[in-house]
Amino acid sequence: MAAINSKDIVLRAIQVLLLVALYIFLYFPILFITYVSFVDNIIWPFPPEWTLKWYARLLSMSDFHVGLKNSVYIGLCTAVLSTLFATSAVIGLLKYRTRWRGPMILLYISPLFVPGLLIGISTLMFNANVLGMSGKLASAIVANTTEAIAFSFLVILAQLVRYDWRMDEAAMVFGARPAQVFREVTLPTIWPAILGAFLVSFILAFNNLEISFYNLGAIPTLPTIAWGTLRHGIKPELFALASVINLLVFSIIAGLFFLIQTGLVRFGYRGE
Amino acid sequence: MQTSAHALELVEVEKQFGPVRAVDNVSFSVEKGEFFALLGPSGSGKTTLLRIIAGLESAGKGSVHIGGRDVTRKPPYARGIGMVFQDFLLFPHKTVGENISFPLKMKKMPAARQKEQLDWVLELVRMKGFEDRFPNQLSGGQKQRVALARGLVARPDILLLDEPLANLDRELRKEMEVEMRRFQAEIDIPFVYVTHNQEEALTLSNRVAVMKDGRFEQVGDKLELYEAPATAFVASFLGLNNTIVGQVTAQEGGLSTIDWKGIRLPVPTPEGVGVGDSVQYYLRSEKMHIGPLEDTPEGADATRLAARLRDIIFKGQYSDYFVIVENGEEMVISDVPDIKGITIGDQVAVSWLPEDGFAFAAKGDR
The missing domain is CATH 2.40.50.140 (Nucleic acid-binding proteins)
Structure with a gap:
């Protein structure tokens, strides 16, 4: 008995150790960046001298203000566009059966298999040479939407395969016009999927460097500024910026989690 | 053609699915207050016929008249019908009260009248006090009653029922059969009832149409069908x-x-x-x-x-x-x-x- 117990303990210890190592591997860089964004000198001394001056400097740099504004703008527009497109695409594919369903799904998610860099360069070439619109926010939004549609499509598809489209028929029989069917029955059931796709698209486009970079030229976004700044050496302001963005993303996810846990919002299907 | 006398009339309705003729030249009419059963084995076209009446499927040929109006080219929401579906299809995110009031809301009925109608129908199906529950908090029989109430609440010209008892256990089915006859007698709305269960059809309805391969084999009073089946198929199907x-x-x-x-x-x-x-x-x-x-x-x-x-x-x-x-x-x-x-x-x-x-x-x- 005792032998088994001690063997168990060793096994348990290894498991815990592995788990801790994994978490350190995953999260230490992020935590470290947050840590250094609050210290006066990132090299030494220890114990650190805490400071907020990098955040103050970040706030005072007008580049970053413009970049933030542009990033949010690109993020929002991309999220709206890709969610709209992806939702319509999924509904169309699921509601109206066609033998082209498989190829069409593949077509929608194909941007996932193309490196962002290529999407960036090719949309730049297309936009500049064919449409004659290079270096515009609009072309960055369109290019980001290409990629975000693929992600949104997957997120929404995963949820909507469970939706019973006969529910729409029932609503229609009871006097609902198509728009009312969507508002009264379809949307209240599928909105968590749409919200999920919206957030994913926003975060993708907000953080995107390689697609936006090629399409924007001189127009700054947060990632392009950070990229540009790196060329002059690593500056503590960048750590502050990274921490802010991490905090932002984290609070979105934490907020969603809170809503689910407290039941303030019912996500998804109240199944039979 | 004079159709105003019938609550429902189908004239030479046909529906083709690829090479299959799902509904083949079907004509019949249902009068006010009648309980009409469409009886047939699976694949006989009875559900397709019901969907054509509801407008969920378009008739390839022929015409559909409800309450004297030609609704052949009308969408489902403009037909003034009620329907009870096989899997109930209650809206999962709406309460019982909201589910039942849905047809009234779509008609933009004033709130006070909605309440009135809701109370009436809850009384009818004996579901008073369940308004604030959600469908996933109901038993099968209760869901069935809510589905019926939703079908009847707007006092439609006709109520279509698609195998509504198929998912209930035997005890509950017997109970609901009695209940449905009671509702039907009380409200005078004609019921068109699709089933593959001959016992159900004979218990519930006044008139029965036996369907096979998209055609009516025989239409008539249920006793007439029982005592004098017109074809070998009807005879074998009616036990x-x-x-x-x-x-x-x-x-x-x-x-x-x-x-x-x-x-x-x-x-x-x-x-x-x-x-x-x-x-x-x-x-x-x-x-x-x-x-x-x-x-x-x-x-x-x-x-x-x-x-x-x-x-x-x-x-x-x-x-x-x-x-x-x-x-x-x-x-x-x-x-x-x-x-x-x-x-x-x-x-x-x-x-x-x-x-x-x-x-x-x-x-x-x-």
């Missing part, structure tokens, strides 16, 4: 459980003698059948009698066969007796339980009157 196939060897008066694998039986002569033709003869088990071999038959006209009793299945008010007759075929007879002490393995006599069965010219060979 005539003994099927006898044989060749006519002689004809005399209204009777033909058929040869059923060595046993000669008198049957009523079907129209247009002569000596040498094949005949299908259907016998309803409860019209037959069973007794000890030495008993005398009750009438001189009765057909009487000797048989060996294979099994007895007690059903309560009657028992099903399974016998093997002399040519090795099995027959089933429903008679009072516990007849004169006959037991399994006994030699028995089976009897019936030839005119109690239904004979049809057999299609094809045999």
Whole structure:
């Protein structure tokens, strides 16, 4: 008995150790960046001298203000566009059966298999040479939407395969016009999927460097500024910026989690 | 065409799905206050027909009239119908009250009238006090009642029901059958009821249409169908459980003698059948009698066969007796339980009157 117990303990210890190592591997860089964004000198001394001056400097740099504004703008527009497109695409594919369903799904998610860099360069070439619109926010939004549609499509598809489209028929029989069917029955059931796709698209486009970079030229976004700044050496302001963005993303996810846990919002299907 | 008299009228409706003719030239009408059953096996086109009436499927040919209006080209939401679906299809994110009021909300009825109608229908289906529950908090029978209430709340011109009892257990089904007849009698809205269950159709409806391969085999009063099936299919579908196939060897008066694998039986002569033709003869088990071999038959006209009793299945008010007759075929007879002490393995006599069965010219060979 005792032998088994001690063997168990060793096994348990290894498991815990592995788990801790994994978490350190995953999260230490992020935590470290947050840590250094609050210290006066990132090299030494220890114990650190805490400071907020990098955040103050970040706030005072007008580049970053413009970049933030542009990033949010690109993020929002991309999220709206890709969610709209992806939702319509999924509904169309699921509601109206066609033998082209498989190829069409593949077509929608194909941007996932193309490196962002290529999407960036090719949309730049297309936009500049064919449409004659290079270096515009609009072309960055369109290019980001290409990629975000693929992600949104997957997120929404995963949820909507469970939706019973006969529910729409029932609503229609009871006097609902198509728009009312969507508002009264379809949307209240599928909105968590749409919200999920919206957030994913926003975060993708907000953080995107390689697609936006090629399409924007001189127009700054947060990632392009950070990229540009790196060329002059690593500056503590960048750590502050990274921490802010991490905090932002984290609070979105934490907020969603809170809503689910407290039941303030019912996500998804109240199944039979 | 004068259609205003009918609550529902279909004129020569057809529907083609690829090579399959799901509904083939169907015409019928349903009157106010009627309980009309569409009975048929799966794939007979009855659900397609119901969907055409609802507007969920378009009619390839022909026309649909509801309450005297031609609605053939109208979408479902402009038809003024109610419907009860097989899986209830209650809206999962809405409460019972919201589910039931949905048709009223779509009609933009004032809130006070909505409340009035909701109270009326909740009373009718005995679901008062459940307004704030969600569908996933209801039992199967309660969901069924909510689905019915939603179908009836707007007092539609017609209520369509698509196998509404198929997902309920036997007890609940019996209860709901009684309830549905009560609702229907109370509100005077015609019900069109699709089912594959002949018992349900006969219990609930006034009139029954038996469907096969997209066509109506027979339409009529349920007793008429039961007592005088027009085709072999109707006879077999309405629970005539003994099927006898044989060749006519002689004809005399209204009777033909058929040869059923060595046993000669008198049957009523079907129209247009002569000596040498094949005949299908259907016998309803409860019209037959069973007794000890030495008993005398009750009438001189009765057909009487000797048989060996294979099994007895007690059903309560009657028992099903399974016998093997002399040519090795099995027959089933429903008679009072516990007849004169006959037991399994006994030699028995089976009897019936030839005119109690239904004979049809057999299609094809045999």
